[in-house]
Amino acid sequence: MPLPRSRVVTLNAALGPLDYRVPDGMEVVAGSVVVAPLGPRQLLGVAWEPERLPTEEIGDNRLRPLASLLDVPPIAAPLRRLAEWVADYYLSPLAAVLRMILPSSSALEGARQLTEYRPTGHVPERMTPQRLKGLAALEGRQGTIRELAAIAEVSDAVLRGLVNSGALEAVVVEGDRPLDCPDPDFAPPDLNAEQRAAAASLSTGNGFDPILLDGVTGSGKTEVYFEAVAACLRSGKQALVLLPEIALTEPFLKRFEARFGCPPAAWHSGLRSSQRRRTWRAIASGEAAVTVGARSALFLPYAKLGLIVVDEAHEPTFKQEDGVQYHARDVAVMRAKFEDIPVILSSATPAIETRHMVELGRYREVALSHRFAGATMPTLAAIDLTQDPPPRGRWLAPALVTELEANLAAGEQSLLFLNRRGFAPLTLCRTCGPRFVCPNCTAWMVEHRLMHRLACHHCGHVMPPPKACPECGEEDSLVACGPGVERIADEVAALFPDARTAIVTSDTIWSPARAAEFVAAMEGQEIDIVIGTQLVTKGYHFPNLTLVGVVDADLGLSGGDLRAAERSFQQIQQVAGRAGRGDKPGRVLIQTHDPSAPVIAALISGDVAGFYAAETAARREAAMPPFGRLAAIVVSAEDASEAEAVARRIGRAAPEVEGMAVFGPAPAPLAMLRGRHRQRLLVHAARVLDVQDVIRDWLGGLEWSAKVRVAVDVDPYSFL
Ligand code: ADP
Ligand code: ZN
Numbered sequence: 076m077p078l079p080r081s082r083v084v085t086l087n088a089a090l091g092p093l094d095y096r097v098p099d100g101m102e103v104v105a106g107s108v109v110v111a112p113l114g115p116r117q118l119l120g121v122a123w124e125p126e127r128l129p130t131e132e133i134g135d136n137r138l139r140p141l142a143s144l145l146d147v148p149p150i151a152a153p154l155r156r157l158a159e160w161v162a163d164y165y166l167s168p169l170a171a172v173l174r175m176i177l178p179s180s181s182a183l184e185g186a187r188q189l190t191e192y193r194p195t196g197h198v199p200e201r202m203t204p205q206r207l208k209g210l211a212a213l214e215g216r217q218g219t220i221r222e223l224a225a226i227a228e229v230s231d232a233v234l235r236g237l238v239n240s241g242a243l244e245a246v247v248v249e250g251d252r253p254l255d256c257p258d259p260d261f262a263p264p265d266l267n268a269e270q271r272a273a274a275a276s277l278s279t280g281n282g283f284d285p286i287l288l289d290g291v292t293g294s295g296k297t298e299v300y301f302e303a304v305a306a307c308l309r310s311g312k313q314a315l316v317l318l319p320e321i322a323l324t325e326p327f328l329k330r331f332e333a334r335f336g337c338p339p340a341a342w343h344s345g346l347r348s349s350q351r352r353r354t355w356r357a358i359a360s361g362e363a364a365v366t367v368g369a370r371s372a373l374f375l376p377y378a379k380l381g382l383i384v385v386d387e388a389h390e391p392t393f394k395q396e397d398g399v400q401y402h403a404r405d406v407a408v409m410r411a412k413f414e415d416i417p418v419i420l421s422s423a424t425p426a427i428e429t430r431h432m433v434e435l436g437r438y439r440e441v442a443l444s445h446r447f448a449g450a451t452m453p454t455l456a457a458i459d460l461t462q463d464p465p466p467r468g469r470w471l472a473p474a475l476v477t478e479l480e481a482n483l484a485a486g487e488q489s490l491l492f493l494n495r496r497g498f499a500p501l502t503l504c505r506t507c508g509p510r511f512v513c514p515n516c517t518a519w520m521v522e523h524r525l526m527h528r529l530a531c532h533h534c535g536h537v538m539p540p541p542k543a544c545p546e547c548g549e550e551d552s553l554v555a556c557g558p559g560v561e562r563i564a565d566e567v568a569a570l571f572p573d574a575r576t577a578i579v580t581s582d583t584i585w586s587p588a589r590a591a592e593f594v595a596a597m598e599g600q601e602i603d604i605v606i607g608t609q610l611v612t613k614g615y616h617f618p619n620l621t622l623v624g625v626v627d628a629d630l631g632l633s634g635g636d637l638r639a640a641e642r643s644f645q646q647i648q649q650v651a652g653r654a655g656r657g658d659k660p661g662r663v664l665i666q667t668h669d670p671s672a673p674v675i676a677a678l679i680s681g682d683v684a685g686f687y688a689a690e691t692a693a694r695r696e697a698a699m700p701p702f703g704r705l706a707a708i709v710v711s712a713e714d715a716s717e718a719e720a721v722a723r724r725i726g727r728a729a730p731e732v733e734g735m736a737v738f739g740p741a742p743a744p745l746a747m748l749r750g751r752h753r754q755r756l757l758v759h760a761a762r763v764l765d766v767q768d769v770i771r772d773w774l775g776g777l778e779w780s781a782k783v784r785v786a787v788d789v790d791p792y793s794f795l
Contacts, residue, residue, distance in 0.1 A: 080138060082128055083111050085120035086177065088168040092128045093120075096138040103141065106149030108183065110142040117142055119180065121150055121173055127159065128169075145183050148359050150176060150376050153413040158374075160409055166767055166787045167399040175374035175399065179348065182355035187251055189349045192234070192243045193217040199240035205233045210242060217246065218347045248349045254357050255337035257365050259305035262334055264298050267448075273441045274302035277419060284417035285408050287388075287433050290443025292423045292652025293450055293616070299443065300384050300419050301334050308335075308364055312381025312416075316367045317403060319390035321345060322584050323614045325591035327367055335365070342368030342375065345586055370395060370403035373410060380414050383407050387613055388420035388429065389645055391638075394792040402790060404429075423652060424645040427691055428701045446656070453623070453654040453661030455679050457670040469566055470558045475624045475664050476570060482622045483574055483603055487659065490605045491563055492612065492650045493626040496532065496580045498524040498562045499555030504544035506552045515750040523582070524561050534749040560606045563626060567604055579607035612649040618657025623650055628667040628675055636794045637699055641690055644674050651678070698759070700790065704766050707788040708756040708774075709743060714782070715752040721779045722754035730773050734761035745795040751784070 081103045082092050095111055097103045107122040150158075158176065162169040177183065194213050199206065212227035223243075224231050237243045266274060277286060277300065290296045300316075307314040318327060321343045328338040340354045340363040357363035361378030368375075370393055373383075385393070385407050393403040404420060411418035420429055420438070432438040446452060458472045465472050471479075471491075482489045499522045502511045511520040513531035520529035520538065528537045543550045555562070564578050577583075577593065584590050596602050597617050605611060605620075631643035647665065655661020667675050677686035695702045708725060712718040722740035729737040739756040746753055760766040770787060779785065 080135075081107075081109070081122045081141065082125040082130070083109060083120040083141075084123050084128070084169050084173060085111060085113070085118040086170050086174050087113075087118055088170040090118075090170070092123065092130045094125075094130070094133055094138060096135070096140045098140045101141060101144050103144060104149055106151060106155060108145040108147050108150065108177065110145065112139055112142050119177065119183070121155075121177075123155065147183055147356070148376065148378060151378075153410075153415075154374075154376055156413045157406070157410050160413070161399065161401055161406060164767060165399055165401050165789050166770060171399050172374070175371060176376060178371065178374075179351045179355055182352040187249070189219065189248045189352075191217050191219055191246050191248050191347070191349065192223060192238060193246060195242060195244045197241045199237065199242045201240070203233075205229050206237060206242075209233050209237060213243075219349075222347055251353060251356060254340060254353075254362055254364075257308060257331070257335035257337055257339060259308040259335065261336035263302075263305070264295075264334070266295075266298065266302070269443055269445060270295050270299050270447070273299045273443055276439075276441050277303040277417075278306045282415045282417075283412050285411065285432070285438040286417060286419045287425055287429055287438050287440045288419050288421040288443075289425055289440055290421075290423060291446060291452060292649065293446040293656045294423075294443035295447040296421045296423070296443060297330065297386070298334075298447075299441075300386075300421055301331075303382055303417070303419060304365060304384070305335075307382040310381060312379050313358070313361060313363065313377045314365045314382040314384070315372060315377065315380065316365065316384045316386060317370060317372060317393070317407060318367060318614075319387045319392045320610065320613055321369055321587060322581075322590040322610060324367065325587040326594050326615070329591075331365070331367065339363075339365035339367045341587075342366055342372040343587075344369065344371070370401075373403055373406055380410075381416055383411050383416065383418040385418070385420045387422060389422045389424050389426045390613070391642065391792055396793060400786070400788045400791075402792070405790070424648050427641055427687065427694060430687060431691070431701045448658075450656055450658065451660050452681075453651055453663050455651055455663045455665065455681070457628075457675055457679055458664050458666045459670050460666055460668050470563060470626055471566055471570070471624070472666055475666065478622055478662070478664060479567075479571070479604065479624070483571060485621075486600075486619075487622065488597065488600070488603060488605070488617060488620040489622040489624065490607065490611060490620055490650070490653055491567070491624045491626055492607060493558065493560050493563055494608050494630060494646070495557075495559040496523075496582055496608055497521040497530070497559040498565075499557055499559055501556040502529065502540075502553055503556060504546060504549065504552050505554050506549040507544060507547040509544070509546045516748050517744075517746045521559065522555050525578075525582075533745065558626065560608060564606045567606065571604070574603045575601060576604045576606060577602045579605055579611045581608070581610060584610060609646060611653070612646055615653060616656055617653065619659070620653055621655050621659050621661045623654040623661065623663045625650065625663070625665040628665045629669065629672075632672065632674065637694075637705075638792070640674050644678065644686060647674075647678055648683075698761070701762075703762055704758075704760045704764065705791055706758040706760075706766055706770060707791040707794075708758065708770070709753055709786045709788065710740065710755075710783060711748070711751040711753045711786075712783045713751055717780070717783055718752045718754050721783045721785070722756065724779075725774065725777060725785070726756060728773060728777055729756075730769060732760075732764065732769055734764050735759070735766065735769065743795060 081097050103122050105124045111118050111120045158172040161172045209227040209229040304314045332338045359376045388404050395401050433440045458474050463472045501519045516533040518533050530537045651663040710718050710722040726740045736759045740754045743753040743755040
């Protein structure tokens with residue numbers, strides 16, 4: 076039904092809904108994407124049902140006409156309902172959610188043809204250092220001038236110079252090239268009996284059907300949910316697969332192509348704007364049959380969504396930590412609910428929250444209890460560092476070194492896991508003792524020897540490693556304390572000079588292309604020992620990888636965060652799951668100072684159920700999630716006293732509500748972040764309480780200066 080007037084939510088979060096006149100001949104319906112004038116500006120917005128967004132009516136005489144209606148399908152009702160739910164649940168402006176639905180203005184109205192540039196191989200006569208830097212960085216790349224300038228970190232002018240001298244050439248890219256269509260019957264696997272039963276059980280779902288696909292590492296969860304994707308394709312609907320990490324995209328695309336004959340559409344932050352436009356439009360038109368993406372793919376306007384899969388659903392990276400602070404796993408379930416379709420949460424180590432939903436009977440569980448093709452589960456053993464310590468200044472215990480040596484001799488691959496980037500987490504002066512801290516954050520500067528820098532992992536601040544202590548002036552008095560992956564790599568190089576090693580962290584694997592190189596090198600047996608952070612715990616399948624060493628199992632247990640034990644357990648189980656996935660058995664050695672700690676004991680004995688039961692009981696006892704609710708209110712400002720004053724005011728205004736307690740304000744553990752001082756309040760409420768409503772009323776009644784930011788994190792995962 077065309078509306079004579081239209082209520083529009085713009086993408087500007089500072090504005091409420093606005094009413095406009097619909098000009099003659101413009102067919103605007105709820106969900107239409109429109110351009111609305113405001114003062115001298117033109118704002119992008121979405122037409123909404125007026126009754127769902129009450130606002131002050133303005134008279135016909137004051138209505139301005141909409142400027143235009145964009146030639147894209149209207150945002151459908153289920154996605155509009157999801158946007159409202161997300162805004163409401165995560166206490167965010169609807170406009171901020173709409174920006175995730177319409178993240179690319181070029182997708183909406185950009186040119187159909189784009190000019191991109193790529194290197195020709197020709198070396199210009201006049202070479203400047205900037206030109207040299209640009210050409211070196213752009214090998215094998217293609218993009219618009221602006222994208223290439225960002226990749227190479229040189230100015231547009233340098234690139235224009237390279238174009239004029241013939242070192243870069245223009246390529247015209249069609250914005251709307253058709254996508255390949257995956258074929259559900261291209262190469263279906265021969266499923267074993269357990270997998271077949273699981274796949275059949277996944278495919279029977281009609282309507283909203285949340286399923287936990289719970290299978291041990293290497294059991295073939297991906298193959299099994301691919302059958303659900305195939306069924307979705309056969310019914311002519313679109314499927315969405317969410318991955319926790321952009322680094323996993325490339326191996327996933329390959330695997331998908333082997334099964335379905337062509338790669339799916341990919342959606343992540345690394346897309347060029349031409350790819351972004353093409354993918355968004357293919358998703359909105361229904362042409363993109365399968366999309367694989369990071370959490371942001373969840374908000375795209377699929378024309379006919381039939382299935383959502385959340386792979387490695389327990390991963391904390393599904394939690395968005397800035398802007399709208401949503402949890403993609405939970406939003407995926409809500410989207411499936413509004414779309415009335417099945418959603419599969421796949422994991423070998425499901426979150427307590429997810430298991431609880433199974434116990435309540437809200438989610439179905441489909442289990443795979445065996446590794447595929449007779450591969451056995453790896454054996455786990457602890458190395459007690461108090462009994463068998465490494466030599467001074469080293470981090471690998473003799474027992475682990477012996478195993479590494481044996482594995483090298485056998486020509487098999489090993490993985491050392493330490494969740495710490497860089498060389499050393501802390502640098503101090505031996506003479507006067509000060510530590511290097513970030514000027515913008517309450518955090519130590521981490522030494523990165525490969526980059527010759529000290530870096531802050533919170534704000535990215537870097538400095539060259541100083542020769543002398545800035546406090547006492549003593550030369551060569553600075554010592555690196557503790558290990559990071561680079562230091563372990565040094566130790567491995569000293570122990571096994573001939574071993575070929577690779578460091579895998581977000582510093583070395585920062586793009587899907589780099590991840591693909593790593594996978595190829597592993598598969599080509601060009602690497603003997605991988606030293607990596609949590610990045611290597613996920614999804615990878617390397618049949619010749621048979622030994623995993625956990626360098627410091629105690630690391631994740633410090634800090635006392637609500638989920639510390641659960642997360643450590645998941646992380647070590649996941650990394651252990653990389654071992655022995657082929658026909659050779661795997662073994663896992665866990666270095667710890669306390670083998671009797673419940674997490675370690677449960678890992679060694681394999682008592683997963685017992686561990687989860689104890690953790691769940693402890694959460695229930697303390698009324699912690701999922702048995703109670705938490706919300707964090709973080710107040711930040713450049714001025715410490717301003718942040719403190721507003722936080723105290725918020726604390727004093729806390730309403731007395733039965734079943735709710737407010738803790739703080741107190742300085743956040745990260746008391747300063749990116750130059751802003753932070754105060755934190757924690758709200759703990761009973762499950763039944765509508766805590767969002769309480770917080771909305773509570774904060775809605777207060778005002779603060781624009782210099783102070785107040786962010787609410789509902790269901791927080793980070794307690795920093
Ligand atoms: P998970 O996701 O449970 O860790 P994967 O789906 O990655 O397990 O499967 C592990 C390995 O076994 C992969 O290389 C996969 O291709 C292979 N695999 C699993 N099931 C089958 C099958 N039925 N036929 C052929 N290969 C399979
Ligand atoms: Zn910092």
